[in-house]
Amino acid sequence: MKRLLVKYSSEITLKGLNRRIFEDALIRNIKVSIGKEHTIEKESGRMFIYTASSDLAQKLVKVFGIISVAEAEVVEKEIQDISRAAIEQLKSIVNVRTFKVETKRADKRFPIASMDVSRLVGGEILKNIEGIKVDVHKPDIIVNVEIRDKGYVYTKEYKGVGGLPYKSSGKGILLLSGGIDSPVAGYMLARRGMELTAVYYHSHPYTSERAKEKVIDLAKKLAEYTGSMKLYVVPFTRIQMEIMEKCREDELTIIMRRFMMSIAQEIACRENALALVTGESLGQVASQTLESMYVTNSDITMPVFRPLIGMDKVDIMDVSRKIGTYDTSILPYEDCCTVFVPKHPKTKPKLKDIKNSEQKLSVEELIKEAADGAEIILL
């Protein structure tokens, strides 16, 4: 019989009295990912899922909090049975020259110590597979044996993404553009358990429906990890036009960014979220200099998380490729930030000047109108 053996973050097992909360969140998320029909059993630091299909493992490795998923053969707690399973698994793998057995004895009533189990099973393997050798330092394959209610034997283990269970660390609003950075920022905080609601600013007719579809696709990619995603598509054209008409050209970007932050904060209040999340990286573009961020941040009262702030673009791109958002992010549709770009945007704006310029706009009304007019998409 086969079971999936799910190892989850040791961070969770160290949560003391709150441990149950995190474990329950993890189980809930696993069920969202693989469907409710599977039975999940919990044991210290492990969960077991009964299944015959191994594509479940591919879904599970995307669930935050999971360290790894192994396809384990479940046998009687007898050296003979354990060895037989180990030999079978090794034989099914092509070109194994070296191995090592690692045993974990969770059932302390089992009379044979871990080291001895490894030695005995290893001996059986050597006897039954011709030419195979033990290598304790760099083996081709590690045969894992766990002694619990039953014996578990596995050689195939898929690495998970780690982190903390989604929705176990409060809720934040992700400012999602169509670019490379913001999905990565969202991923990083979701991986730390933050529930996300995404906000996208749409400048119809200046940005096309395809740009919006692209953002929806990115939100869907994130939902592969989080299980679901709520997306606000905020109408942004009127605000951009007002700024264009009434303010200085070189202040366009910075004032636009201030609106984006304020609208996101307004949506956060409506969503009972406690933080904003952006994909800003220090100095990457004009609106991401320290001076600019000081100005865009100044009206925001909740924490603003910028998980990419100290990362280089190439490193962000690496994560983007790894989590599968890169190919979508680089599609060449213009978003609201690229359509209206001043020739020489201010890189060192002064808060006082910007606030002065904003006097010409009915800021509060515009923010409310935009938030009210948002289209909400559940993904």
Next chain:
Amino acid sequence: MNFIYFDNSATTKPHKEVIEEVADCMEKYYGNPSSIHKLGLDAEKKLKEARERVAGLIGAAAGEIYFTSGGSESNNMAILGVLSPGDHIIASQIEHPSVIMLLKALQKENYEVTYLDVDKNGIADTEQLKDSIKDNTRLVTIMHVNNEIGSIQPISRIASIIRDRNKRTKFHVDAVQALGKLPLNVKQLDVDMLSISAHKIHGPKGAGALYMKKGLVLKPLIFGGGQEGSLRSGTENLPSISGFGIAAQIAGTDMQGKADKVKELKAYFIKRLQEIDKVVINSLMDEMHIPNILNAAFEGVRGEVLLHALEDYGIYVSTGSACSSRNSKHSNYVLSAIGLKSSYLEGAVRFSFSYENTKEEIDTAIEALKKILPFLRRMRK
């Protein structure tokens, strides 16, 4: 919501009869035309019928029609089929991307290409053509009607210039945008090869044809089971091809009447555009342009933005040609070639009509433009 379709040069809505024919073919004639049993024979008959219908529309013999997947494939097949390394090719500057991109690729190999200039109406320079034909000029490829501005090339005159200068030079015409809009007769035009496509004449997508004058031999692009006279192997796309046949038959009926109707539409549209300021018409109402295409450039807006704004009113148009509208790199070479001022270059929109469009639709479009343009032009600084 009711919508207005002014993008008939990108593709057309298939006729009901075409849809029925395609469905009928899929349901009843699913045999492989190459199979030697009865189902195969029935399918082969359908294929023959379609070939005759398509041939009829362009004055060719059925045996001179080779079915392809569409205009781009026909163009590639014709050009690559006749050339050998070292050959010289002549084309106009405003050919369809399926010709231009191919020629650009060939230039990187051992081929020489001359691109003929076009005048402000988008008509190729025939004097330059006379001077350009050399001993090794193997092919002249010229589009009959331009897809972006609708300019009509003088095909017969070009043919006679070619015949006069070099007996070995073959003449290929991309007639995708001309089919069904202009009377086409391959014999009178004196062309060697001619590309056409079904979906521009209310037929299905995925079917086109290359006319190839009897006696001409081409190298195939696709090798295999020897279908289409071994020129284009692969099991025939019978439903689409058969639908093409029906579409060709309908296109050949009352062509003049349809053209007159479209002419009236274009004239009316141009007249009403006078109510809007700062518009340049890139496809005038004359015998040098087909009436189906109205290319207009609006100063101070971007074509793509105007397109999306018109979409809000349920009006579908195009910027440049549909094949290139998502690729800004080569979307405007046609308009640059006719010398459009750069302040207008970005704001070009193509309205393309079918005889099924109406004057009321044009009224709606004009009213929409009157509302949209002041709004969009506000953004200029």
